Amino acid sequence: MEFKSTSESDTFNLGKKLAGQLSPGDIVALYGDLGSGKTAMIQGICDYFDVDEIVVSPTFTIVNRYEGKEKNIPILIYHIDLYRIESEKELKEIGFSEYLNDESAIKLIEWADKTSLIPDSAIKITIKTDKNNDNFRKITIENLDPILNEA
Ligand SMILES: Nc1ncnc2c1ncn2[C@@H]1O[C@H](COP(=O)(O)OP(=O)(O)OP(=O)(O)O)[C@@H](O)[C@H]1O
Ligand SMILES: [Mg+2]
DSSP, X not given: OEEEEOSHHHXXXXXXXXXXXXOTTOEEEEEOOTTSSHHHHHHHHHHHTTOOSOOOOOXXXXXXXXXXXXXXXXXEEEEEEOTTOOSHHHHHHTTHHHHHTOTTEEEEEETGGGOSOOOTTSEEEEEEEXXXXXXXXXXXXXXXXXXXXXX
């Protein structure tokens, strides 16, 4: 699936919309340059799940844990940012596989290209910027059932 976004709120709203198709155990791997909008998309996903905390890239802690809900059912979300990870050894130290394999949680992973552990079955979101337009993004989503308004 391919979408066009022309603003941060567009990207947020796409995240909010696709979140309805997520369930515990899912891995969402996000790919895209610095400032492309990975966190904006995750903020939309977390808004759908009524997360109260302020959703920001967990750059120093690597992992943020949010307690969200859907129709009053609690949903655990791990927001993981691998930007600062430099080796598979470091991934091991933060217990990345344990988070990845936690079937009770939805895992949202920024800079997923920093690891080879993302399974092929993961939902993959790639955000591409446009050198001619600061606000334009091409967003490709793989391994998710079609959602409306594909552009
Ligand atoms: N169409 C768009 N979608 C998302 N963000 C946009 C868009 N147009 C402009 N922006 C701006 O791009 C920036 C995206 O920042 P964001 O923190 O979401 O990126 P990121 O991919 O998480 O970056 P990082 O790799 O540093 O974590 C924001 O400043 C936002 O206002
Ligand atoms: Mg980010």
